[in-house]
Amino acid sequence: MRHFFYTLIIMTLKKYSWEISDNPEHPAGMAMLYATGLSDKKMKQPFVGVASCGYESNPCNMHLNDFAGLIKQSSQEYDLTGLIFNTIGVSDGTSMGTLGMRYSLVSREIIADSIESFILGHSFDGTIAVAGCDKNMPGAVMGMIRTDRPAIMVYGGTIASGHYKGEKLNIVSAFEAFGKRVNGAISDEDYDGVIRNACPGQGACGGMYTANTMSSAIEAMGMSLPYSSSYPANSPEKLRECREVNKYMRILLEKDIKPSDIITRKSIENAVVVAIALGGSTNAVMHLIAIARTAGIDFTIEDFKAINARVPMIGDFKPSGKFMMEDLHEQGGVPAFMKYMLNNGYLHGDCLTVTGKTLEENLKDIEPVTVSMVNVIHPLETPIKATGHLCILSGNLAPEGAVAKITGKEGSSFTGPAHVFDSEQEANDAIRDHQIQKGEVIVIRNIGPKGGPGMPEMLKPTSMIIGAGLGSDVALITDGRFSGGTHGFVVGHVTPEAFSGGPIGLIKDGDIITIDADGLTLSVEVSDEEFAERKKSWSPKATEGLQGTLKKYNKLVSTASEGCVTDKF
Numbered sequence: 001m002r003h004f005f006y007t008l009i010i011m012t013l014k015k016y017s018w019e020i021s022d023n024p025e026h027p028a029g030m031a032m033l034y035a036t037g038l039s040d041k042k043m044k045q046p047f048v049g050v051a052s053c054g055y056e057s058n059p060c061n062m063h064l065n066d067f068a069g070l071i072k073q074s075s076q077e078y079d080l081t082g083l084i085f086n087t088i089g090v091s092d093g094t095s096m097g098t099l100g101m102r103y104s105l106v107s108r109e110i111i112a113d114s115i116e117s118f119i120l121g122h123s124f125d126g127t128i129a130v131a132g133c134d135k136n137m138p139g140a141v142m143g144m145i146r147t148d149r150p151a152i153m154v155y156g157g158t159i160a161s162g163h164y165k166g167e168k169l170n171i172v173s174a175f176e177a178f179g180k181r182v183n184g185a186i187s188d189e190d191y192d193g194v195i196r197n198a199c200p201g202q203g204a205c206g207g208m209y210t211a212n213t214m215s216s217a218i219e220a221m222g223m224s225l226p227y228s229s230s231y232p233a234n235s236p237e238k239l240r241e242c243r244e245v246n247k248y249m250r251i252l253l254e255k256d257i258k259p260s261d262i263i264t265r266k267s268i269e270n271a272v273v274v275a276i277a278l279g280g281s282t283n284a285v286m287h288l289i290a291i292a293r294t295a296g297i298d299f300t301i302e303d304f305k306a307i308n309a310r311v312p313m314i315g316d317f318k319p320s321g322k323f324m325m326e327d328l329h330e331q332g333g334v335p336a337f338m339k340y341m342l343n344n345g346y347l348h349g350d351c352l353t354v355t356g357k358t359l360e361e362n363l364k365d366i367e368p369v370t371v372s373m374v375n376v377i378h379p380l381e382t383p384i385k386a387t388g389h390l391c392i393l394s395g396n397l398a399p400e401g402a403v404a405k406i407t408g409k410e411g412s413s414f415t416g417p418a419h420v421f422d423s424e425q426e427a428n429d430a431i432r433d434h435q436i437q438k439g440e441v442i443v444i445r446n447i448g449p450k451g452g453p454g455m456p457e458m459l460k461p462t463s464m465i466i467g468a469g470l471g472s473d474v475a476l477i478t479d480g481r482f483s484g485g486t487h488g489f490v491v492g493h494v495t496p497e498a499f500s501g502g503p504i505g506l507i508k509d510g511d512i513i514t515i516d517a518d519g520l521t522l523s524v525e526v527s528d529e530e531f532a533e534r535k536k537s538w539s540p541k542a543t544e545g546l547q548g549t550l551k552k553y554n555k556l557v558s559t560a561s562e563g564c565v566t567d568k569f
Contacts, residue, residue, distance in 0.1 A: 050072050053129070078246040137211070141153060171209075207484070220347070304390070402494045478491070
């Protein structure tokens with residue numbers, strides 16, 4: 001009888017890996033697992049796939065394989081069999097401004113596909129994903145949603161600040177230094193000093209750029225442990241998280257708590273509230289909509305727009321503010337911030353999380369962050385911006401939506417003549433050669449999800465604009481997207497994109513464009529009749545030469561307003 005109950009417990013925990021690892025009717029699977037060195041004890045334990053986005057060529061991901069090793073090692077302490085498998089990442093920082101950037105957003109889908117394929121292909125019981133750079137995190141969560149087996153995401157952590165001649169540096173400092181160099185505003189020696197010192201070691205970009213935005217949002221969503229998003233990459237706390245994550249995986253397995261139990265409309269709303277209140281990246285709009293669509297939750301840009309209208313921006317983070325994620329860590333981290341938001345009625349406290357407890361239970365003994373006008377977090381009563389900064393715009397230039405990051409420091413509206421470019425390189429060359437005039441609206445098109453393909457980020461041109469001293473004098477719109485490090489009067493995700501015949505593909509140099517953040521409109525002084533006439537001579541960008549990944553992405557990807565997913569067609 002005792003053996004029967006022991007077997008029943010093992011079978012309950014091993015709902016899936018039982019099919020292969022200890023099944024006498026599957027001898028080949030058992031033989032292959034024994035060949036890897038698994039003991040009888042390990043064969044009888046739940047199998048947990050440790051998905052590492054680690055690779056050696058950027059600081060965001062260079063340490064993740066080490067974290068995965070710690071997680072595997074500690075799995076035995078909780079009677080779990082952790083087994084590492086690898087997925088990919090594409091570094092935005094190293095690919096920015098090159099054709100390689102086309103693969104960045106695409107990598108999100110590859111990560112999701114690979115986690116789904118491995119976990120379901122090998123009948124594993126759960127997943128712990130170790131993610132570092134921007135697309136790693138939403139890709140990992142999307143893959144875990146598809147498997148719908150107990151899952152936890154571990155964020156690789158934020159990088160420390162760099163320093164040069166008494167100035168705090170981060171990755172955006174390097175791009176802006178290039179703009180200053182082009183403009184003759186920095187010496188070659190100081191340019192080299194900034195480049196060499198901007199990134200001092202392991203960890204993701206330190207401001208409220210996309211990596212820290214998405215890690216914070218996913219913690220608020222309940223898919224990572226408390227503090228995961230704000231522990232620095234090189235901290236002892238991050239190492240402790242890696243050792244303890246299996247404790248919570250064990251709880252999820254015993255209680256059969258799956259992503260579908262955690263990711264709900266309420267938890268998506270919590271993620272959006274946190275991303276907006278912290279002053280996060282425009283990429284959060286696309287990624288959170290993609291996560292919602294993968295989970296089968298009806299959540300659109302209109303829902304994002306409604307939350308943005310009621311949630312103030314109170315995080316004073318770079319790129320438009322002063323502070324880094326390391327500064328919030330010193331003041332209690334994301335849980336302390338969330339406790340402040342929960343106490344003020346902005347979060348749903350009853351949402352389940354990967355601890356097996358609700359968000360409110362996780363935060364019960366946490367002291368709220370100390371807020372002040374000179375602190376990382378400003379008071380809700382005196383916010384940096386009374387409504388959110390992630391503005392969803394529409395109008396005759398963006399009939400299906402666009403996303404603007406307006407913190408208030410740029411002003412609330414901009415009107416000027418269009419200066420149109422059909423590629424990022426053309427725009428970069430024009431900025432470098434001082435061909436941009438004050439008052440213009442720079443238009444970079446044919447770089448959307450299909451047209452890029454891959455919807456590359458425009459951090460290089462926006463940083464060059466800032467470095468050239470034009471940050472407050474020009475605006476930029478694109479059917480591409482922006483890095484979380486971008487700041488200035490910029491609008492991205494313009495939908496429909498130029499490749500699909502959207503109005504952005506029909507405008508000409510000199511057309512008067514108006515960006516109105518108060519009225520939430522993006523419009524151009526071109527009549528419907530004139531647009532119809534221009535459409536007669538329009539043709540989509542040629543796609544010859546595409547192969548493999550980019551060719552499939554061009555055919556399958558949805559619009560930016562639909563999250564750029566590739567499995568909803």
